Amino acid sequence: MPDRILSSSAALAEALHEEMERDETIFIVGEDLVAHAGIFGQFKGIPEKFPGRIIDTPISETCIAGCGLGAAMTGMRPLVDFHFSDFVTCGMDELCNQAAKIRYMFGGQVKLPMVVWCPDGAGLRAAAQHSQSLESWFVHMPGLKVVIPSEPADVKGLIKAAIRDDDPVMFFQHKKLFAKEGPVPEEEYVIPLGQAAVKREGKDVSLLCYGSGYYLCVEAAEKLAGDGIEAEVVDLRTLKPLDMDTVAVSIQKTHRAVVVHEACRTGGFGSELAARIQDELFDELDAPVKRVGAKDFPIPFSPPMEDFVLPNVSDVLKAVHAVTYR
Amino acid sequence: MPDDKKTLLELYRKMVAVRQFETMAGEHFAAGEIPGFIHLSIGQEASSVGVCSCLRKDDYVVTTHRGHGHMIAKGADLKRMTAELFGKRDGYCKGKGGSMHIADFSIGFLGANGVVAGGLPIITGAGLSIKLRKTDQVALAFFGDGACNRGPVHEAMNMAAIWKLPVIFVVENNQYASTTPMEYSCAIGDLCTRAAGYGMPGEKVDGNDVLAVRKAAATAVERARAGEGPTLLENATYRMKGHFEGDPQKYRKTEEVESWGEKDPVERFARVLTKKKILTKKLAASILKEVHSELDEALAFAQDSPFPAPEDAMNDLYSTMEGGSHA
Numbered sequence: 001m002p003d004r005i006l007s008s009s010a011a012l013a014e015a016l017h018e019e020m021e022r023d024e025t026i027f028i029v030g031e032d033l034v035a036h037a038g039i040f041g042q043f044k045g046i047p048e049k050f051p052g053r054i055i056d057t058p059i060s061e062t063c064i065a066g067c068g069l070g071a072a073m074t075g076m077r078p079l080v081d082f083h084f085s086d087f088v089t090c091g092m093d094e095l096c097n098q099a100a101k102i103r104y105m106f107g108g109q110v111k112l113p114m115v116v117w118c119p120d121g122a123g124l125r126a127a128a129q130h131s132q133s134l135e136s137w138f139v140h141m142p143g144l145k146v147v148i149p150s151e152p153a154d155v156k157g158l159i160k161a162a163i164r165d166d167d168p169v170m171f172f173q174h175k176k177l178f179a180k181e182g183p184v185p186e187e188e189y190v191i192p193l194g195q196a197a198v199k200r201e202g203k204d205v206s207l208l209c210y211g212s213g214y215y216l217c218v219e220a221a222e223k224l225a226g227d228g229i230e231a232e233v234v235d236l237r238t239l240k241p242l243d244m245d246t247v248a249v250s251i252q253k254t255h256r257a258v259v260v261h262e263a264c265r266t267g268g269f270g271s272e273l274a275a276r277i278q279d280e281l282f283d284e285l286d287a288p289v290k291r292v293g294a295k296d297f298p299i300p301f302s303p304p305m306e307d308f309v310l311p312n313v314s315d316v317l318k319a320v321h322a323v324t325y326r
Numbered sequence: 327m328p329d330d331k332k333t334l335l336e337l338y339r340k341m342v343a344v345r346q347f348e349t350m351a352g353e354h355f356a357a358g359e360i361p362g363f364i365h366l367s368i369g370q371e372a373s374s375v376g377v378c379s380c381l382r383k384d385d386y387v388v389t390t391h392r393g394h395g396h397m398i399a400k401g402a403d404l405k406r407m408t409a410e411l412f413g414k415r416d417g418y419c420k421g422k423g424g425s426m427h428i429a430d431f432s433i434g435f436l437g438a439n440g441v442v443a444g445g446l447p448i449i450t451g452a453g454l455s456i457k458l459r460k461t462d463q464v465a466l467a468f469f470g471d472g473a474c475n476r477g478p479v480h481e482a483m484n485m486a487a488i489w490k491l492p493v494i495f496v497v498e499n500n501q502y503a504s505t506t507p508m509e510y511s512c513a514i515g516d517l518c519t520r521a522a523g524y525g526m527p528g529e530k531v532d533g534n535d536v537l538a539v540r541k542a543a544a545t546a547v548e549r550a551r552a553g554e555g556p557t558l559l560e561n562a563t564y565r566m567k568g569h570f571e572g573d574p575q576k577y578r579k580t581e582e583v584e585s586w587g588e589k590d591p592v593e594r595f596a597r598v599l600t601k602k603k604i605l606t607k608k609l610a611a612s613i614l615k616e617v618h619s620e621l622d623e624a625l626a627f628a629q630d631s632p633f634p635a636p637e638d639a640m641n642d643l644y645s646t647m648e649g650g651s652h653a
Contacts, residue, residue, distance in 0.1 A: 027458060053458075058488065063481035066447015070465075071455040073436055073448065074386060093478070097441050098448065105427040106437060107419035108642030143643055166645035 003153070003183035008173065011152035011184050013037075013044045015159045016079070018188070020050050023077060026163060027053040029067050030081025030117075039083065040119060040178050065091035065116070069099050069168075072114040077163060085118035085172060086132050099168040100143030111166040115159070121174035121212055121262055122310055128298035131306075133211070133263035138170045139239050139272065145169045145193055146239040150214035152182040154237055157191030165193060174212045174262070194241035198250065202230035205320050206250040206257045208273060210236040213260040213292075213311070220316035229324060239269055247273070248281055255286040256323040260316055265293035290319040329537075331604050335613075337379055337536055338599055341371040341592050343617050344395040347404065348567075350621050351394065351411060351425075355571045359629075360411050364425045367395040369534075369566030372591035373498050374399040376539030377466065377561075380547045386434045386452045386465040388445030391426045392498075392565070393438035396468050401433045404624035414631035421634045422642065434463075442503075443473035446482035446495070453491030453556075464550040466494040472503025474517050483558065487524040490555035494546045497558065498533060500565040505577040518560035526556050533561030534591040537598070564589070 006014070020026045027050075028043060034056050037043040046054050057064050061082065068080035082088055088095060095116065103112055122131035138144045147162055147169055149155045155173065162169040199214070200221050207217040214235050221231040234250050236243065251257050257277055259270035270291035277289050295309045329337075348366040355364050367374060374395035381387065381400065389396040397407060402418075410417025411425050418428050429437035436452060439445045449467040456463045473479055474497060486493040497517050501508050514520070521528025527549070531542045539561055546557035564586040568575045575583075599605035 029454075055454075058481075058484060060481035060485055062478045063447045063450055063485050066478065066482065067451040067454050067485070070436070070448040070451020070453070071458070072451075073431075074452045074455040076455045076458060078451075093441055093444065094447055098439075098444060101427075102437065103645065104643045105419060105423040106429040106431075107417070107422050108645075109419070109429060109431045111645045145644075 003185050005181050006152050006184040007179050007181050008152045008155045009040060009042050009044070009178040011156040012042050012159055012173070013046065015156040016043065016046060017049065019160055019163050020046070020053060025075060025077045026079065027055065027076060028079045028081060029055045029057060030064055031057055031059055031083050033081060038081065040175065042178065061087045061090035062094060065094035065099070068114045068116065069094055069102070069112070072112045072168070073102070073110055077113045079115045079117055079163065082116060082118045084130050085120035085134055086129050088118060088134060095138070095144070096141050100141045103167070104143055112168050113166045114168045115162045116168065116170050118170060118172045119175045120172045121176055122299045122306060123176040125301060125303060125306060127301040131299035133172070133261065133294070135170070135172050135239060136263055136267060136269045136272070139269055143168070145241065146172070147193060147237065148172045148211040148239060149237055150177065150211055150235055152180070153184045154191060154197070154235070156184055157189050158193070158237060160190045161193050164190065169193070172211065177212060191237070193238045194243050195238065196234055196236045196243035196246040198232060198246065199235050200231070200233040202232035202254065204230045204254055204256065205232070205324055206247070206254045207231050207233045207260060207316065207320070208236060208247060208257055209233065209260040210239065212262045216311065216313050216316050217260050219313045220320065223313070223317060224320060229320065229326060231320060244276065244280070247277070251277060251281050251284050255284055257285070258290045258292060258316065258319040258323060260292040260311065262311060263293055264296045265291050266296050268293045287323040287325070290323050292316050292319050334599060334604055337375055337540070338595055338605065339613050339617070340375045340379070340399055341536060341595060342613055343620070344371045344374060344398050345592050346614070346617050346621055347398055348394060350625065352567070352571055354625070360425070361413050362424055363570045363572070364411065365392040365570050366567045367392050367565070369586065369591065370498055370500060370563045371395055372536035372539050372595065373496070373533045373561040373563055374468070376536040377468070377496055377543040379540050380543040381464070381466065384434055385463050386436050386449065387468070388436045388449045389438050389468040390442070390445065390470055390473070391438060391440055392470070393428070393468065394425070397428060397430065397435055397438070400435050402430050402435060404620055405627040408624040408628035409631045412628040412631070413633065414628055415634045415638070416627065416631035420638065420642070443469060443476035443478045445469065446473070447478050449493055450482040450486050450491060453486055453493040454489065456492050457489065462551050464492045464494060464547055466496060468496050468498060470503065471497060471499040471501065471508045471512070471517060472506070473497070474520070475511055483524045483526070483556070486556040487526045490553060492550035492553070493556040494543070494550055495556060495558045496543070497560050498563055499560055500563050502565065502569065502578070504569045507577070516560060518558055521558035526558060528558040528560065530560040530562060533563035534589045534594060536591060536595050566590070
């Protein structure tokens with residue numbers, strides 16, 4: 001049976017319907033969820049089908065995160081909606097000092113099956129406080145897992161894995177990609193955390209990416225093919241745990257790597273990945289690893305400035321030309 | 327119905343156990359056997375014991391950095407507690423938590439917390455979980471006067487109130503947030519009056535009177551179990567020791583400390599029980615002996631327990647970590 005075409009939003013909603021049907025300990029908690037089925041319509045049908053299991057809160061991000069945490073510690077499987085990923089700053093203690101550490105500090109006495117769902121990313125002219133990509137903060141925090149799907153099929157398979165996981169998972173989904181459509185299998189499937197996907201094969205350069213960066217790489221790879229450069233696109237999908245094996249196999253083939261993400265470059269995940277590549281695969285490299293990311297500025301409001309700060313396809317092409325010397 | 331003799335003596339025994347545990351911990355900290363730093367609850371035994379005496383084993387409790395008393399009162403194992411303070415392998419948290427991060431999930435003790443007010447959002451979540459699972463458990467948070475000025479307290483109290491969660495907020499007002507007196511950091515006299523701002527009942531009790539605490543806590547717990555929502559209980563008390571062991575305590579006068587010594591909750595309850603002819607000198611001595619013998623056992627257990635292996639630091643971070651994790 002051919003796959004259906006679904007948007008990322010629809011893929012997410014479908015996964016949640018299936019999971020909530022399967023496990024009655026799953027519930028969703030956050031701001032403005034019931035009236036519009038989430039501010040992006042991402043929980044379509046859930047308020048009607050699972051009344052009482054999608055819960056509106058006051059604007060209290062600290063306690064929303066705490067609610068998820070306390071519930072996860074006592075037998076529930078919450079999905080905490082952070083409204084905009086930028087607001088994680090208001091729940092940082094709960095996420096980083098509590099959720100990330102509670103299992104460890106208490107000697108493994110407890111499981112914390114909690115998904116923190118964070119719509120992130122720029123491009124909606126939402127300016128500096130509603131547009132960030134903050135995933136690397138959480139990669140830096142032992143005890144959390146970090147997932148960033150790109151295509152609708154990944155959204156569905158990964159949210160299922162995140163929900164079923166017994167550890168706290170930061171799940172970032174780019175706001176601009178909610179409407180993006182793609183094939184989604186009909187049958188039940190789960191994409192395990194920590195499994196990257198080679199989505200386009202190539203022998204000349206590895207484009208290592210995730211989230212919105214994936215789409216930049218796909219477009220860049222098309223253009224590069226016209227120039228005779230075969231780029232391999234590796235969608236990391238999960239940053240923690242990281243599928244370094246798939247990265248290694250790709251680099252052993254191409255000997256060149258460009259890491260592409262929307263988050264700003266300094267201290268971004270690309271820095272970590274580049275460091276690991278030089279550490280573990282130095283002899284495989286024929287060129288330094290390049291990083292493509294946003295310029296180190298807050299996201300400005302006015303469209304020409306926002307577009308200038310964000311990474312684009314030509315940045316990817318430039319990086320590829322630099323590492324391939326072509 | 328007034329408490330029977332057995333219950334009263336059990337309250338007393340628990341208070342003695344907390345006092346003696348804390349005293350023992352202070353001594354072994356001073357002797358260099360307990361790493362890091364510890365915060366003792368000497369002087370606050372009526373609060374921990376009075377409140378926890380109203381709880382069931384399956385009720386949830388979170389506490390603070392000053393949580394030994396709450397944990398003992400909730401029914402924790404003294405051996406594993408002591409071993410944890412000593413940083414040993416057989417401690418509750420296998421030596422990963424220490425005094426400030428200790429928990430026993432088998433008795434609903436969801437943990438001490440090193441972050442002031444850190445437990446309140448968690449207990450609200452536990453309360454929400456109880457409501458969703460439709461059980462008749464309750465969830466209770468101990469915190470201090472210092473915590474009251476942090477944002478999470480506001481969010482947690484409001485959320486518990488709007489959803490009528492089975493939560494009890496117990497502020498142990500021991501007059502000082504570390505070195506800062508409560509009068510300096512709060513413009514109001516009684517913290518319990520803040521309850522009105524959330525639409526929940528608030529009550530202040532003499533936190534050094536175990537029976538007064540028990541009575542107020544029983545009402546709050548009953549309310550919570552009946553689905554009537556949260557209560558804020560203020561137990562006015564005093565920490566007779568420093569903020570941490572070794573605190574030079576330059577921020578308070580000796581006379582003040584001594585005046586609270588006269589209100590010592592353990593001795594005070596002993597006087598009450600003696601007057602009621604429930605406690606005799608002989609019985610008090612035998613209770614103390616019994617507690618000491620339990621503590622000696624706990625201490626031997628902790629001292630005999632090995633330190634964790636260095637690489638044990640790599641266990642217990644994740645429940646599951648498959649696919650490309652690296653240390």
